[in-house]
Amino acid sequence: MERIKTIETRNLCDSAKNGGCGECQTSCQSACKTSCGIANQQCESKESK
Amino acid sequence: MIHQYKQGGYNIVLDICSGSVHVVDEVAYDIIALFENNSREDVLRIAGEKYPEISAEELAECYDQVLELKQAGKLFAEDSFEPMAGELKQKTAGVVKALCLHIAHTCNLNCEYCFASQGKYHGERAVMSFEVGKRALDFLIENSGSRRNLEVDFFGGEPLMNFQVVKDLVAYARSVEQQKGKIFRFTLTTNGILVDDDVIEWANRECSNVVLSLDGRKEIHDRYRVDYAGNGSWEKIVPKFQKFVEARGGKDYYMRGTFTHANPDFLNDIQQMLDLGFTELSMEPVVCADDDPSALTEEDLPIIMEQYEKLAEKMLEHDKLGKPFTFYHYMIDLTGGPCIYKRISGCGSGTEYMAVTPWGDLYPCHQFVGEERFRLGDIWEGVTNTNIQKEFANCNVYAHPECRDCWARLYCSGGCAANAYHATGNVTGVYEYGCKLFKKRMECAIMVAVARTRGE
Numbered sequence: 001m002e003r004i005k006t007i008e009t010r011n012l013c014d015s016a017k018n019g020g021c022g023e024c025q026t027s028c029q030s031a032c033k034t035s036c037g038i039a040n041q042q043c044e045s046k047e048s049k
Numbered sequence: 050m051i052h053q054y055k056q057g058g059y060n061i062v063l064d065i066c067s068g069s070v071h072v073v074d075e076v077a078y079d080i081i082a083l084f085e086n087n088s089r090e091d092v093l094r095i096a097g098e099k100y101p102e103i104s105a106e107e108l109a110e111c112y113d114q115v116l117e118l119k120q121a122g123k124l125f126a127e128d129s130f131e132p133m134a135g136e137l138k139q140k141t142a143g144v145v146k147a148l149c150l151h152i153a154h155t156c157n158l159n160c161e162y163c164f165a166s167q168g169k170y171h172g173e174r175a176v177m178s179f180e181v182g183k184r185a186l187d188f189l190i191e192n193s194g195s196r197r198n199l200e201v202d203f204f205g206g207e208p209l210m211n212f213q214v215v216k217d218l219v220a221y222a223r224s225v226e227q228q229k230g231k232i233f234r235f236t237l238t239t240n241g242i243l244v245d246d247d248v249i250e251w252a253n254r255e256c257s258n259v260v261l262s263l264d265g266r267k268e269i270h271d272r273y274r275v276d277y278a279g280n281g282s283w284e285k286i287v288p289k290f291q292k293f294v295e296a297r298g299g300k301d302y303y304m305r306g307t308f309t310h311a312n313p314d315f316l317n318d319i320q321q322m323l324d325l326g327f328t329e330l331s332m333e334p335v336v337c338a339d340d341d342p343s344a345l346t347e348e349d350l351p352i353i354m355e356q357y358e359k360l361a362e363k364m365l366e367h368d369k370l371g372k373p374f375t376f377y378h379y380m381i382d383l384t385g386g387p388c389i390y391k392r393i394s395g396c397g398s399g400t401e402y403m404a405v406t407p408w409g410d411l412y413p414c415h416q417f418v419g420e421e422r423f424r425l426g427d428i429w430e431g432v433t434n435t436n437i438q439k440e441f442a443n444c445n446v447y448a449h450p451e452c453r454d455c456w457a458r459l460y461c462s463g464g465c466a467a468n469a470y471h472a473t474g475n476v477t478g479v480y481e482y483g484c485k486l487f488k489k490r491m492e493c494a495i496m497v498a499v500a501r502t503r504g505e
Contacts, residue, residue, distance in 0.1 A: 003077040003111050006123060007502050009383040012068035012392065012459065013122060016133065019388025022141045022196075026397030027414060028465070029149055029202050030236040030258050031303055031377055034164065034336045034416065035468055035483060038395065039460035039491065040380040041387050044198075 010043075021045040051125060052456035053082060056496045057361065063495065064118075065456050066126040070383060071118070072499055076100055077111050084115055085125060130393050134445040137394040141401060142442065145192040147200040149404040149415045150185055152177050152208040152215055157242050158282055160273045162309055162343040164336045168206030170419035175407040176211040181428070182218040185405045188428040190229050202236040204404075204415055209243035219255045236260060238305075240274070241286030241293075249296050258301040261290050265306050265318020265332070272311055273343065291326060302329050303377060309335040309343035313352040316359050323367075323374060331377035334486055336416070336468065345482065354489050361493035365500050379494040383502070392446070395462035399425065399441025413441050416467030440476055441466065448477045457488045 023044040028035060050065040060078040062071040073081065079099060083092045089112060096108050118124040154175045156168030168174075186201070193199055201222070203215050215237070222233045237252050238260040252259050263286065264270040271281025294302055304327040308315035315332050322330050334353075335343050345353070360376060367373055396402075399413030406418055409428045417423040426433040446452050446463040464479060464487065472480035 003074045004114050004118070005072045005503075006118070007070040007072060007383060007499055009068045009070050010386055010388075011122075012066060012389045013126060013129075015388035016130070016390070020137050020140065020390035022137060022144070022146075022401075023198065024387055024391055025200070026147050026401040028396070029147055029402055029415070030200060030234075031260065032305065032331050032333050033204075033238065033260070034333050035465045035487075037378060037460065037487065037490070038387055038392055038462035040378065040494070041391070042382060043385050043387055043391075045388070 019043075019045065050128065050454075050456060051081065053078060054492050056358065056492060057365070057500060059496060059499055061492075061495060061499060062124070063456065064124050064126055065459055066128045066130070067123050068383075068386075068459070069118075069123040069126075070495060070499065071124070072503070076103060076108065077115065080108070080111055081115055081124070084112075084119075130389055131447050133390060134393050134447045135443065137390040138397075138400055138442050138445070141194075143192065144194040144196060145189055145401055145403060146196045146198070147202075147397070147402040148185060148189050149202045149204050149402070150177060150182060150208075150218070151205065151404060151406050151415070151418060152182070152203050153206040153211040154407050155210055156205060156207045156240070157210060157276065158207070158240050158274055159277050159279075160275070162273050162307060162335050162337055162341070164416065165206065165418075170406075172419055177214060177405075177407040179214050179217050181405075181407065181409045182214055183221055184409065185428045186218060186222050188431070190225070190231060192431070193231065197230065198232050198234060200234045200236070202238065204238050207240055207242065208237060209239050209248060212243065212248065216251060219251075223255075234258075238262070240282065241289050242276075242282060244286070244289040244293055249293050252293070253297050253300060256300075258303070259293070259297070260303045260305045260331075261293065263287070263290060263304050263306055263322065263327075264308070265312070265315065265321045267321075269312045269318055270306075273307075273309070287325060294327060303331045304329065305331040305333065305377075307333050307335050308345075308353075310345055310349060311343065313345065313349040314356060315353075316356045316363070319360060319363075319376070328372075328374040329377075330374060334483070336471070338471075350482075350485065353486060357486075357489045357493050361497050364497050365505075368501065378490045379497055381491075381494040381498050383495075383498050389459070392459045392462050394445050395464075396444075396466060398466050399438055399444075413437070414467060416465075417470075444476050449479055451479045451481075455484070455488075457484070457491055460491045461487050 052063040234257040236258040240262045267283040270283040404412045404415040411425040412418045452458045466476040468480035469478040
């Protein structure tokens, strides 16, 4: 019986190898303007996708 | 580190350092909770006592599944990222890629809760000249290195009180961007009072995003968002915003509201936005001093938490009705989100992102404008206050001692430096109230993402 279902996610440990291009949005500036939540930003690196 | 919670009929287990998300049944939920601090025998014994109807063989199978996930690095993954914490900001040191242009330190509304003190940022009223704005754009181009996409926000006060300069600056940017190898993405934040056909046509052509301030219900909106005669602005702006959004033809926008002590039941305001036909929504907790009457209180907290949960349920209901809507803080792309470098380095305020005052001073972000100690320099000389810039460059998730044991640290990345400073006097502090809200929002966002992934 399958008791654990793993949802597909970006592996953060692997992203240490191909991440860090710095192209993504830098702050909350184009949206809420009063708090920064990084998790809801998009990765803008074409290579890591 | 893991984080477990139950919401929306799901038992969710987050593995913080790998970013894995697991949906599990009750048995696995309990076994995972016991796994790290108990021997295999103890875990199986405790689980056997709780679930007598399940065979020992089945429980052992579940335990082994957990063990396999651990061995695959998808449960209980270690945080090995600290040595990389400063890397992204080091790599991009000196590169500026986004500016917030304070086009007008003046406003045609007199909102009591305004973090920018009615647009004046605790200073004199002022508007940015074309010359200052042009120099700011040149400063951005000159300091953007190999970055191609440059973001510029027109902010205030109310930027449309200086609309001609805004238009002229965009025209200038467009005239040089190709030759400089850059692409400008403009955002306009407006309270709507001066929105007209000219503004709509211009913004829909030039702005990749517009942020439209609306607090939701008329009585809530008009409580704070009033003109200098004390008249509410809801009736005036709502039809303009409806026209504006319709004309955007699918281009990005946010209806951006603020909730305060007056409306911790902000879901009613979100419903009002939906009823008005808006689907791209943001509703932010007020940012103000603790003793301000609009400040959120401890008594508001359970109400807000419940509202966030109900909002998640509402999103899923709307999905089923074929009328989906977006809530800014619930946007999470589990497969395409930020890499670990971004997650540990946090907000780019003071390094890649700066705010420019009407007279050309540079600040780490729009929320620090008016705090003289944080003045970084100006658009002619660049950053001269390198000590302050270093504070921001070193402000990564590991710089906040309180974040070390927090499951949400790779989702918030240490949080907002301005919130931290205003709550604790230090940019590496934490704004605890905001943390509580953030964690709740992340749980809700992930639950919604899980439900959507499973097509439920």
